[in-house]
Amino acid sequence: MTSSSWEEFFAVHLPPTDFEDNRSLLKEFCERHDQYGNKIVLVTSGGTTVPLEHNTVRFVDNFSAGTRGSASAEYFLEQGYAVIFMHRQKSLEPFTRHFSGQKLLDMLDIQERGPNTTITVKPDSVDVLAPVLLRYKAAHAAGAILYVSFTTVSEYFWLLRAACECLANLGPRAVLYLAAAVSDFYIPKDKVPTHKMQSGSGAPVIQLHLVPKMLAPLVNLWVPEAYVVSFKLETDENLLIPKARAALDKYKHKMVVANLLQTRHHRVILVSPEASQEIVLTREEVHAGVDIESAIVGEIVRLHAHHADAAPAPAPR
Amino acid sequence: MTSSSWEEFFAVHLPPTDFEDNRSLLKEFCERHDQYGNKIVLVTSGGTTVPLEHNTVRFVDNFSAGTRGSASAEYFLEQGYAVIFMHRQKSLEPFTRHFSGQKLLDMLDIQERGPNTTITVKPDSVDVLAPVLLRYKAAHAAGAILYVSFTTVSEYFWLLRAACECLANLGPRAVLYLAAAVSDFYIPKDKVPTHKMQSGSGAPVIQLHLVPKMLAPLVNLWVPEAYVVSFKLETDENLLIPKARAALDKYKHKMVVANLLQTRHHRVILVSPEASQEIVLTREEVHAGVDIESAIVGEIVRLHAHHADAAPAPAPR
Numbered sequence: 001m002t003s004s005s006w007e008e009f010f011a012v013h014l015p016p017t018d019f020e021d022n023r024s025l026l027k028e029f030c031e032r033h034d035q036y037g038n039k040i041v042l043v044t045s046g047g048t049t050v051p052l053e054h055n056t057v058r059f060v061d062n063f064s065a066g067t068r069g070s071a072s073a074e075y076f077l078e079q080g081y082a083v084i085f086m087h088r089q090k091s092l093e094p095f096t097r098h099f100s101g102q103k104l105l106d107m108l109d110i111q112e113r114g115p116n117t118t119i120t121v122k123p124d125s126v127d128v129l130a131p132v133l134l135r136y137k138a139a140h141a142a143g144a145i146l147y148v149s150f151t152t153v154s155e156y157f158w159l160l161r162a163a164c165e166c167l168a169n170l171g172p173r174a175v176l177y178l179a180a181a182v183s184d185f186y187i188p189k190d191k192v193p194t195h196k197m198q199s200g201s202g203a204p205v206i207q208l209h210l211v212p213k214m215l216a217p218l219v220n221l222w223v224p225e226a227y228v229v230s231f232k233l234e235t236d237e238n239l240l241i242p243k244a245r246a247a248l249d250k251y252k253h254k255m256v257v258a259n260l261l262q263t264r265h266h267r268v269i270l271v272s273p274e275a276s277q278e279i280v281l282t283r284e285e286v287h288a289g290v291d292i293e294s295a296i297v298g299e300i301v302r303l304h305a306h307h308a309d310a311a312p313a314p315a316p317r
Numbered sequence: 318m319t320s321s322s323w324e325e326f327f328a329v330h331l332p333p334t335d336f337e338d339n340r341s342l343l344k345e346f347c348e349r350h351d352q353y354g355n356k357i358v359l360v361t362s363g364g365t366t367v368p369l370e371h372n373t374v375r376f377v378d379n380f381s382a383g384t385r386g387s388a389s390a391e392y393f394l395e396q397g398y399a400v401i402f403m404h405r406q407k408s409l410e411p412f413t414r415h416f417s418g419q420k421l422l423d424m425l426d427i428q429e430r431g432p433n434t435t436i437t438v439k440p441d442s443v444d445v446l447a448p449v450l451l452r453y454k455a456a457h458a459a460g461a462i463l464y465v466s467f468t469t470v471s472e473y474f475w476l477l478r479a480a481c482e483c484l485a486n487l488g489p490r491a492v493l494y495l496a497a498a499v500s501d502f503y504i505p506k507d508k509v510p511t512h513k514m515q516s517g518s519g520a521p522v523i524q525l526h527l528v529p530k531m532l533a534p535l536v537n538l539w540v541p542e543a544y545v546v547s548f549k550l551e552t553d554e555n556l557l558i559p560k561a562r563a564a565l566d567k568y569k570h571k572m573v574v575a576n577l578l579q580t581r582h583h584r585v586i587l588v589s590p591e592a593s594q595e596i597v598l599t600r601e602e603v604h605a606g607v608d609i610e611s612a613i614v615g616e617i618v619r620l621h622a623h624h625a626d627a628a629p630a631p632a633p634r
Contacts, residue, residue: 060378101421207522
């Protein structure tokens with residue numbers, strides 16, 4: 001029932017196999033944008049898994065399609081931020097989130113002329129696709145977005161710490177927008193069986209352990225000057241604000257975006273140490289396809305500007 | 318620790334909300350193809366989830382991207398079968414499986430001319446996209462594929478039984494290709510908490526229960542004349558064939574496709590009551606991008622033809 005410390009977690013769980021590659025990518029990305037004086041946001045998105053076996057057939061998953069994170073990344077790009085999009089593999093991504101694979105194939109017309117076959121987007125789909133495609137191409141051409149992905153909670157933590165190490169140099173110009181649904185529970189490495197659990201031996205009992213709260217070292221040690229936003233997803237309205245306030249008291253970061261599972265696409269509450277502010281989409285906005293993330297990001301960008309301006313000028317390097 | 322009976326499972330777990338819609342679609346699809354004397358295969362694909370809360374934030378998931386099922390569906394279509402593609406929501410689908418969203422966007426060129434803006438597929442991507450697009454369009458135009466989707470193990474079982482009820486009319490012309498990774502374990506409805514588990518109350522213990530083996534009523538009662546293929550995924554080579562044989566002995570169906578998690582993309586063993594046959598891709602085939610599902614489906618189609626021919630002629634209706 002014990003929750004291990006964060007140092008213990010990193011000591012016991014080895015880095016993922018592609019960790020050094022990702023660390024290089026993060027380093028290059030942050031240094032490049034730091035040079036230009038850009039603001040960088042780390043957007044985490046999607047759920048983490050907790051493997052129940054070493055050869056993973058089964059795992060405990062946290063629900064998250066990546067809707068919030070992938071939409072938010074687009075709005076941060078629009079606001080001129082460089083974006084590290086750290087997401088669960090196969091979860092929704094900025095730009096492509098607007099179109100399922102079938103929807104894209106259905107947009108295409110093929111003109112078969114042997115070696116001169118051409119494929120074009122149907123005229124009535126161009127209106128829908130063109131604006132997204134232009135923003136996608138602009139972001140990629142500018143090198144304004146870096147994609148890194150995780151699956152397990154351990155991979156998530158390794159990447160998170162590596163990203164923080166790079167972002168620390170940006171001081172108050174960095175935003176951490178921690179929208180990923182990270183498991184509160186896990187099974188320590190030495191308690192995970194090697195092979196698939198066999199149903200013949202009866203139904204298993206899974207003993208979960210508490211995951212260390214990484215927000216504590218993140219705020220205090222890893223990126224002490226950054227503007228850190230965490231998320232709180234609950235299903236019980238009565239717990240929502242109290243739990244958001246408790247998190248702010250405990251971790252001393254800048255904001256909790258609090259939301260209920262049932263209404264999260266049209267209502268959130270931005271809770272900061274000083275105030276709390278509700279954002280609600282009207283029925284008309286919902287019907288018109290307005291993303292609530294546009295408003296959330298807009299408000300965070302405004303508050304982040306205050307934060308960055310109020311910070312003492314950086315020492316010359 | 319008790320495993321409930323399948324009748325009990327359906328009595329306790331209500332049908333999913335879109336169940337009647339899906340049942341109508343299945344009925345219409347089967348009747349239409351039955352009329353033309355077509356063969357129909359039900360391909361199940363992707364993993365099922367077991368919710369740990371009613372307002373689902375967390376669930377236990379079975380690992381499966383849907384690679385096997387989505388590829389196999391394409392090869393069954395190629396062999397002239399009508400395909401019911403019953404898949405986990407967001408898992409891979411036939412045709413679109415070849416291209417991620419980003420890969421598709423990267424294939425596109427945009428020519429901005431205001432209201433006459435056009436979007437075309439880059440010439441060097443046409444070669445890759447055209448054959449898939451043509452097969453996709455042909456299958457859809459012919460109404461040869463029906464997509465139905467599930468998420469939880471309970472939704473899966475409801476859909477499976479409904480599909481069987483429609484397929485029963487086809488007698489031996491139906492194939493069931495049960496490639497989905499169905500959970501062996503679940504938490505009965507009355508044992509699932511309503512709200513999100515709180516980490517403050519310590520780490521929870523999850524008591525899983527055994528899922529009833531639906532293959533028994535499926536083979537004996539629901540589609541007794543169909544050609545039924547199940548799948549066995551193990552991580553331990555020593556268990557592979559014994560467990561496949563044990564399943565055939567117990568359920569009396571036609572074939573188990575046995576595979577190891579580690580090598581499943583280039584090696585499977587088709588185990589039938591009479592024989593077992595290994596299919597292995599050569600290194601060259603793997604490099605050339607050959608799908609092992611092409612060989613699996615080819616062999617099953619051959620055996621199914623024997624099965625259908627050997628069956629007594631249907632009584633006139």
